[in-house]
Amino acid sequence: MIRFFRHLWSSIKNLKRNGWMTIVAISTVSITLSLVGIFAAVLLNTERLATGIENNIQVNTYLLVDSTDFQETLTNDKGETVANESYHAVYNQIMALDHVDSIEYSSKDTELAKLQEAMGDAWKLFDEDSNPLQDVYIVNTSDPKYVKTVAEEISKIAGVDSVDYGGTNTERLFKISNIIRIWGLLGTALLLILAIFLISNTVRITIISRSREIQIMRLVGAKNSYIRMPFFLEGAWVGLLGAIIPSAIVYFLYKIAYESFNPNLLRQNLSMYPMNPYVYYLIGALLLIGIIIGSFGSVLSMRRYLKV
Known part of the structure; x- marks a missing residue:
């Protein structure tokens, strides 16, 4: 020492x-x-x-304009509230796919509010009755590399209008x-x-x-x-x-x-x-x-x- x-x-x-x-x-x-x-x-x-x-790349699944996939109940012609037989039909099929981690629902009203906040007065012309947007399921995959595969599978499901994940830009x-x-x-x-x-x-x-x-x-x-x-x-x-x-x-x-x-x-x-x-x-x-x-x-x- x-x-x-x-x-x-x-x-x-x-x-x-x-x-x-x-x-x-x-x-x-x-x-x-x-x-x-x-x-x-x-x-x-x-x-x-x-x-x-x-990790922030998601699959945006746009439902048909008249979709009721996220409504548990419906109002029939008589004005009665009845159970929706097709409730979560699309949702369940998406969740059943491989490599799907979670799904977040965003209604067309929510999407319109986001656009109005981001784009300003131009989109304030639309109200709830004239909303041109669609309900969206925001799908997260277990790994970003599966985004394209999952998007292709979702696009084949009945009740889905279109799917967007960024396409060529994402790749x-x-x-x-x-x-x-x-x-x-x-x-x-x-x-x-x-x-x-x-x-x-x-x-x-x-x-x-x-x-x-x-x-x-x-x-x-x-x-x-x-x-x-x-x-x-x-x-x-x-x-x-x-x-x-x-x-x-x-x-x-x-x-x-x-x-x-x-x-x-x-x-x-x-x-x-x-x-x-x-x-x-x-x-x-x-x-x-x-x-x-x-x-x-x-x-x-x-x-x-x-x-x-």
Whole structure:
């Protein structure tokens, strides 16, 4: 334990002694990890929004104009209230289909009210008696990939006038979502590899500048482990210090973006990842990446100088 703290103190003194090289190394780590952190935040939230949009895709089933599928009772010619024999006939057939998760009913009056609210005075010409819209069953599938199949099955049911699920636009959205996932992961992997390469080479330059120091220690009989430990800790310090600025940048930029965009997204039943704990996980990952790359980059870079 005493030896560890001696090496720790020695690593801190060496950072101060090699001031400019330390600043260069920390600056390189900061710039690289800032790019990694920002790109990761954008990618993960883009993928989340794409998934949210997929999950919001529904099958709108428009019933016939004179449909009574959602009315339990009817009024006959004599003015008497009787049970509706065709009550839920369409509803039950839809629920019986594979991959149907839930059904929400929206009457034509409700649909008209939504249109009037969204479109303004243009649709206020219509009242309940002249409402040109139809009752709708909003069908949710167990998985977005089944939307097209379920829509095709529903369109065959008697009592259904038409079905809408977005058609070609929806299929295009699914393709775009898959492209985002695939290329986003490849981009993240490439950026991490680039980060490892840049940080490792920067640390290697600091080691090269002190190669004579390492060789002298080796010649006077110091063990490899004794020589290696301070450099290992120096690399860890460089990675840790270099990750502090990127962590602060990611935190404040994400906070601004979250407060600006998320309220509007929530109105559309979408959302970004919440600040807590997402940002803290991301910051922890940046600190860990910095420490691992910095410390092991130091050890790997100095191996050649431990051979006399």
